[in-house]
Amino acid sequence: MKPFTQIVRPHDDILEGRLTMDVFAADLWQVAFGNAPPEYRNPELFFRKTYLTKGLKNLIEVTKNRLLGKTGDAVVQLQTPFG
Structure with a gap:
């Protein structure tokens, strides 16, 4: 490798x-x-x-929808492997 x-x-x-x-x-x-x-x-x-992971793309989409007044979670819990 x-x-x-x-x-x-x-x-x-x-x-x-x-x-x-x-x-x-x-x-x-x-x-x-x-x-x-x-x-x-x-x-x-x-x-x-x-690097746009699937999770980051989803977060951007959820945020965009909320800012546009569409339905979706108002609170998003972020989970990260960082310490």
Whole structure:
């Protein structure tokens, strides 16, 4: 099996050591006021760096429907394998 570095190239922030773990926990307050890291202020950058799993696609769909006034769960419990 080939090493992953021969299959894909990591993003520059990873290669240059600029990636910090706090970027994985979005602070929605900072996002709302434009003070979040670029990955959360720029939708194109966010979706370029984010792998859309089935669960994430579902969450986006549920959120979109609620914002459009359609039916759906008003509260969504997120489960993540992170510690």
